[in-house]
Amino acid sequence: MKEVILLKSGEIALKGLNRSSFEDKMISNCRRALGDLGKFSFTKAQSTTYVSWQGDIEVDKAVERLSRVFGIAALCKACVVPKDYSAIEEAAAAYLADELQAARTFKVLAKRADKKFPMNSPQICIELGGFLLERFPHLKVDVENPEVLVTVEVRDFAAYIHGRQLPGAGGIPVGSSGRGMLLLSGGIDSPVAGVMMAKRGLELSAAHFFSPPYTSERALHKVKQLSRKMTPYCGEIRLHVVPFTEISEAIRESCPQEYATIIMRRYMMQIAELLAHRTGCAALITGESVGQVASQTMASLQCTGARLTLPVMRPVIGMDKEEIIRIARRVDTFELSVQPYDDCCTVFTPKRPKINPELGAVERAEEKLDRETLIQSALDGTQLESVRSDTVF
Amino acid sequence: MREVYLDNCATTRTDPDIAAAALEAMITDYGNPSSLHRKGLEAQLLLERAREQIATVLSCQPEEVYFTRGGTEANNLAILGAYSAHRRRATHLVAGQGEHASVLGPLKHLGEQGAEVALTPLLAEGHPDPQEMSAAVGEGTLLISCALVNSEVGGLAPIGEFARTAKAKSGRVLIHCDAVQAFGKIPISVDKLGVDMLSLSGHKLHAPKGIGALYIRKGVRIHPLMHGGQQQRGLCPGTESVPLAVAFGAAIEKITCDINRNFENYQRLRKFFLKKIENFPGLCINLASETTPYICSTSLPGYKSETLVHFLAERGMYVSGGSACAKGKDSHVLTAMGLPRERIQSALRVSFCKDTTEQDIDLFFQTLAQAAACIARSRA
Numbered sequence: 001m002k003e004v005i006l007l008k009s010g011e012i013a014l015k016g017l018n019r020s021s022f023e024d025k026m027i028s029n030c031r032r033a034l035g036d037l038g039k040f041s042f043t044k045a046q047s048t049t050y051v052s053w054q055g056d057i058e059v060d061k062a063v064e065r066l067s068r069v070f071g072i073a074a075l076c077k078a079c080v081v082p083k084d085y086s087a088i089e090e091a092a093a094a095y096l097a098d099e100l101q102a103a104r105t106f107k108v109l110a111k112r113a114d115k116k117f118p119m120n121s122p123q124i125c126i127e128l129g130g131f132l133l134e135r136f137p138h139l140k141v142d143v144e145n146p147e148v149l150v151t152v153e154v155r156d157f158a159a160y161i162h163g164r165q166l167p168g169a170g171g172i173p174v175g176s177s178g179r180g181m182l183l184l185s186g187g188i189d190s191p192v193a194g195v196m197m198a199k200r201g202l203e204l205s206a207a208h209f210f211s212p213p214y215t216s217e218r219a220l221h222k223v224k225q226l227s228r229k230m231t232p233y234c235g236e237i238r239l240h241v242v243p244f245t246e247i248s249e250a251i252r253e254s255c256p257q258e259y260a261t262i263i264m265r266r267y268m269m270q271i272a273e274l275l276a277h278r279t280g281c282a283a284l285i286t287g288e289s290v291g292q293v294a295s296q297t298m299a300s301l302q303c304t305g306a307r308l309t310l311p312v313m314r315p316v317i318g319m320d321k322e323e324i325i326r327i328a329r330r331v332d333t334f335e336l337s338v339q340p341y342d343d344c345c346t347v348f349t350p351k352r353p354k355i356n357p358e359l360g361a362v363e364r365a366e367e368k369l370d371r372e373t374l375i376q377s378a379l380d381g382t383q384l385e386s387v388r389s390d391t392v393f
Numbered sequence: 394m395r396e397v398y399l400d401n402c403a404t405t406r407t408d409p410d411i412a413a414a415a416l417e418a419m420i421t422d423y424g425n426p427s428s429l430h431r432k433g434l435e436a437q438l439l440l441e442r443a444r445e446q447i448a449t450v451l452s453c454q455p456e457e458v459y460f461t462r463g464g465t466e467a468n469n470l471a472i473l474g475a476y477s478a479h480r481r482r483a484t485h486l487v488a489g490q491g492e493h494a495s496v497l498g499p500l501k502h503l504g505e506q507g508a509e510v511a512l513t514p515l516l517a518e519g520h521p522d523p524q525e526m527s528a529a530v531g532e533g534t535l536l537i538s539c540a541l542v543n544s545e546v547g548g549l550a551p552i553g554e555f556a557r558t559a560k561a562k563s564g565r566v567l568i569h570c571d572a573v574q575a576f577g578k579i580p581i582s583v584d585k586l587g588v589d590m591l592s593l594s595g596h597k598l599h600a601p602k603g604i605g606a607l608y609i610r611k612g613v614r615i616h617p618l619m620h621g622g623q624q625q626r627g628l629c630p631g632t633e634s635v636p637l638a639v640a641f642g643a644a645i646e647k648i649t650c651d652i653n654r655n656f657e658n659y660q661r662l663r664k665f666f667l668k669k670i671e672n673f674p675g676l677c678i679n680l681a682s683e684t685t686p687y688i689c690s691t692s693l694p695g696y697k698s699e700t701l702v703h704f705l706a707e708r709g710m711y712v713s714g715g716s717a718c719a720k721g722k723d724s725h726v727l728t729a730m731g732l733p734r735e736r737i738q739s740a741l742r743v744s745f746c747k748d749t750t751e752q753d754i755d756l757f758f759q760t761l762a763q764a765a766a767c768i769a770r771s772r773a
Contacts, residue, residue: 101561393438
């Protein structure tokens, strides 16, 4: 029995004249996600994309990978049958046998796009419903809340039969909104922020601030692993590893301790912005959430973002930690994030940080630093690494 | 005297390249993978690489692979660990009568602790009867354990079917598969099989002894057997053997590249073997199925297995009477398959590896013919 995967686009379907460029982007992302699983071809028809392949592939694996591609609202496996009612009947019973056997209630939904098909949709529903009831006598029809929704779509070239539909990742395709620079620390929040912006179509570059010997190579390795965990959703990530030891030490030497974290974050933002300009990113992305820590109070956020020209996107700004963790678990970055290595944000943490810093005072506090030189030397030492799903560290 | 080793289901010769990789890890990358310093990180990277190599072959996530000290530990961890974690919910365990000792052993142990253990009969095809298996599973079933390939006769069990029917009856039943005799010989995908846990061993595929792995599907909760360290998420505590893991990873990568070619070779050897049997009076094959051509279980009624094994060994020819772990007792697998006693007591298991040749098999038959001529027939 020939099988295909149907991808239902959600928001993309509303995109008017630009729709096909969004769809093409989504298809190329799907192709990349499926990668080594086989040779696939994609056909677009209305709001559905049909994925077919040659030979024997791991269909469930393909579905799983596609369920992480943004731009797909729902997806399912379907079997393809000739447009002949008796073929549809037999195929539905055979293809969905396991699902129907395990269920108690079902409903048939028919969509007849090809109006030349001799039966109309209600007729298909009645006939096929009756047939399945005979074939699976334990089943009952439930039109309100069926356990299995047997769907028959009669289209131009064939009929498609499928059962349960899986939710897709939603959003719009990565790459349809330009590129953003994610400040990636290695904690729980920043990977979530990155994935959330990828959901709105951003390709990701990332900046990680590396402070050996205060932070270990393991912390850096963890960040690389985190980036790789994000790639099923975000595609390739261009990771910039910025040496930050010199700046951390200079801040510790010549700035009041209570301002250390805020000044450090200002430097990180500035360096990230310069990297963003260099690499064609139109925004910065951070995992900040109001009030989570001293450097993320309203006053602190105002200070860290003060000198920037690019917009700063903070998708988790209004979320509780629990909500962020829920997403981190779903994206599967949580377990890596909580590995206990010092990260760039915890080096030289002051005992009593300023909770309500004032911009003027912060600027005075960092006066003694030779900003230009420090930043230039960090940029000079920055290393770029491209992280893909198959990258081996 | 030329050595002919046809007991590759017991163990295999370690591949020199694989041994070299292990040696390199011992003398160069000798760090403790849990150490904070660079030497530790380097060792950890090697360990992770090995985990990825295994995960790639199984089509699973690297964090679903746990290194063990072999197949026996993997089977014990799966069964005892699952029982310990879920015994308040369910205590019913199901397995086939022909499972390996490292599955039957922990089951027997749990039986003594109060678990209900059901062992289902084997078919003549050398695997559990699907109908009996399905009938044994109920709401209170905790775990089904079944070997993918039977270690003595090579019966290939329809695990996918077992898993599907069992899960349809009870959504929470766990499926454990002992894939020690299949891994590296036939393609395995944990999703296609629908299993929750899968045991592997390194020394059946030219890695050294002392390394195995257990695949545990993400979300499946089991308890550790040992306590005292956070390695491998606390499930297999203790410093990981990086050299052996490296060897395991390298071995599976190497053998998977040639899996189709090797399989064709096994099929050719099997055909050759069966043709030879035709011309050997009295010798019979115990499982005619072609699905696992690398295991040939035969019997020469009238002769005792042990005597034959010794006679052949004296002439540099190594085969086994049954599973090496059964230590010479009557085979429980052949008994469960319902073979007559004289067939059971005269059984010889011949098992191939990627390097086995037709000349090896030829020599085996020549030597066996000598045995038949020289050894006095037993009065069984």
